[in-house]
Amino acid sequence: MASNKFEQLYQCVACEQQLNRLSKCLPCLHSICQSCFRKTLDETNTNCTCPKCCAQFVDWKDFGASPIIAKELMRQEFHSSSEFKCDWCSEDGISSVAKFWCRECEKLFCNDCIRYHKRVTQKEHVFKDLDAMPRSDVIALVMKMQNNCALHEKELEMYCEKCVNFYCAKCYAIHANDPMTLCMNVTPVRVRDEVAKRKEQLSTLGHNMTSFEGEVKKLTEKILQFVSKFESDCEIKRAQIWSEYESICEKAKHDSLELKDQINDGMQSVLAKCHQMTQQNDGILQETSTWRLNLDHLMSEDRQDVQVLCGMQMLEKQCPVLRHDLPSTKTKYEILVEFPDYWCKTIDSLLNENDGSVTFEKVEKIKITKESRFNIPKAKYDRCITSIIVNQKDEHIFLCDLDNSSLIELKKNGEFRTEFEFFSVTNESFMPHDILITTENIFVVCGYCGKKNLLFLKEKTHFPFFQLTHFFETETNFVCLCEKNDTVFVLDADFKIHSFSKKCERLNIFQLEGFEHLNDPFDSLASCIRFDSSSETFWFSNFHHPELICLDLNFKQIKFMEKEKNFLHFHFSKFGQIIFGDQNEIFCFPKKQLFQFAEKQDLYSCIFVFEKKLFTTVKKDGEIGIEIFKIFY
Structure with missing residues (x-):
């Protein structure tokens, strides 16, 4: 078992169970067990997603156990179990006893799998019967083969930098002289020399990693400081908002009383006008009774014709005057109430209520x-300017001049452009009073005389411009x-x-x-x-x-x-x-x-x-x- 320091290297990042030699190491260096790996595959079995960092990968079939811990995992598995397990069956989730070892494939096979393997193998593979060997020899054979050439059973002592592969001395000589490999001019490198070189790089990498970890810790410390200050500021702001809210509520109570007074004053003003109207109507009714007496008197049979005509003329003159003084029944009286700025702009509940006599209308402030x-x-x-308008097309300003019978045009910066005289198109007197510009950029001018x-x-675009x-x-x-x-x-x-x-x-x-x-x-x-x-x-x-x-x-x-x-x-x-x-x-x-x-x-x-x-x-x-x-x- 590995020491506690490296214990997490031997645990599945998904279920935290002990890994085995059939586990998968993803390119992100996170290792997962066989059962958890199947759960990471998508519906097409072509993509897998790391359950730890959520990175996605393809071509997962080439993934194997981490080379850093592969040998240790194999040793743990052999010592913890009394039987060797078939690699192919284990990959399919089936437990079966291994009976053979394939030197070229470096895999353990049960009786069923070895028959199929021999049938599909296109070249001769060397098989070892495990039952014919002591258990200790089997373990030694399998563990040794991890560092030996499968063909010559010699130590892998050569390394090709171009194809990134390991060879025994004989295999490397064949590989380096094979024109198909394109490695004929590559300088041979011994594995031990490369390992020594890489260990020096590991030392530098370790130093850089320590520096990086220090930077991450400092950044984390700054984030924690920010979070602490942010929480403190939010708490202060929350307290300020609550204090403001209480202040607004108190002010709203005070302003509500003022609004009630405004509405009351407006109501009294409207009631006074209505009272004045009723008094005016009473006076009109009194006048009407006088008309009635005069009318009845004129309709008497003993009235002379001249008397009737003169009386009718007086009544006809007076009747329209009194009718004009009669107040309009269509008049609506408004009470102006100005809501404070901090109140809700729409005041929806008031705007939606309408009982027919009192209505509220929203007015935006400007x-x-x-x-x-x-x-x-x-x-x-x-x-004598009677009208002003701005053309939306170019923002030029146009003004109607009544006394000079002209249309003045100024640019948007105030620069004078032209003055058009209407006599040039009317051939008669014309005094412009108002102007508008239609959506089709037609100028409409009205006037008189x-x-x-x-x-x-x-x-x-040219003179006379219109x-x-x-x-x-x-x-x-x-x-x-x-x-x-x-x-x-x-x-x-x-x-x-x-x-x-x-x-x-x-x-x-x-x-x-x-x-x-x-x-x-x-x-x-x-x-x-x-x-x-x-x-x-x-x-x-x-x-x-x-x-x-x-x-x-x-x-x-x-x-x-x-x-x-x-x-x-x-x-x-x-x-x-x-x-x-x-x-x-x-x-x-x-x-x-x-x-x-x-x-x-x-x-x-x-x-x-x-x-x-x-x-x-x-x-x-x-x-x-x-x-x-x-x-x-």
Whole structure:
């Protein structure tokens, strides 16, 4: 038995049982017993996997016992058993007594296997009958043959470096002179000399291995130190998170009380408005009773014709006025409640609840920072910018100039490119008021003061840079544009919305209701309509109207939002927030301030959002410029 120091060399790495001479040593130097080796083979019996390091190997049929311990394993097996076992049967998992020894194959055979072996052997093999020999002679014969030539029974004293094989002196002479082996010019090496040389290499290898083991131990020590520190840091972080959680819970309780107060204040405000409406309705009902008395009086048979006509004229004048004062039953009142940043953004349970009277809506927060500014070149008349847009194709900026009847084009770095005069294509007066660029890169411009009040332009690479492709003639003044699914929607001065195809063919007309009191033509020009793709709704604003109105796809009013500040132009962020400008401030509807200019300047209110940038026009000290902001969602 081997000493304890080398005990693991003689154990199967899979089952830890004692190895025998039929065990297999894999190229990874891990040895496994015969039974465990069969379990490592795949279904095709061509690949085997080491159960220790999981390395995979092919051509396993050439694997044998480790040459380092093969002789010791054979000695252990012979001394531990009273009978010799057949090698072929053992390989198949069968136990049978060996009766013969084949000198050439160096294997033990039983009676059955020796008959088959003699039949398939193509050259004469020398067999020894084990029953005719004492057991000690058999062991000596088998052990001796491990170091002797099977043909001449001489010591293997020569070594061929090229074919890596051992020979006796006679066999080596034949081998070295055989032209088929290609070893004729190889310097002969004696086994003893090669062993001495290799032992010196083993000494160096042992030293290197000791150094390597030291490096591995140091690395292991560093890993253990890291694990210890990592566990300690995680424990500290876990304690911090728990402390933060408790702090957040405490703060949430405090903020919940503030939110309750906000909702209560908003509720009281809505109730006060409703109370005011009921009082207003009571007053209207009192007026109605007065109408009724006057009407009944006029319907009396003794009333004179002149008296009836004069009375009817008075009633007809008063009736529409009182009807206009009647509050709308469609109005929805909103209570603005701002949840703290550390709260869940979606607040799903609130968003999913809707009892018909109280709803919650998710609003993503945004912030903006000023990025750059550049001025717009002066022109013949003072600039009056009515609209701004950015072309997604090249990020060029386009502005409508009302007083100069032109379209200004600037490069994305603010460099002036061209100024296109609309008279060159309309041959008549045209005052541009709004512009949009379709998905097919067609420029649509609306305006007034002429007959061609809707223009479809195609951009060109050379002067005059634009070509008129379609136009629509009308006496109606067009005010504002928006687009949905290749359909262009145009708002006119009579609060009608016209829909056009991409070939400038009018498709339909919709009438906006509730603006009869805005009968001044200049009031209607201060209007803006935009489409919100995130909610599939249209939004309408008029500078002189106190509410921002949400419209469905048929332009029916579905929601009203009271404006705390009057504004004209507005645009949507990617989450659907309404962004607008007022004097020297930029707001996100309804009242969150996004930016305030350090110096007072007139904000033209032209707003456009492109990707993560916001463009707006400003006027400072008589100079009109463009301010660009970066948006953070």
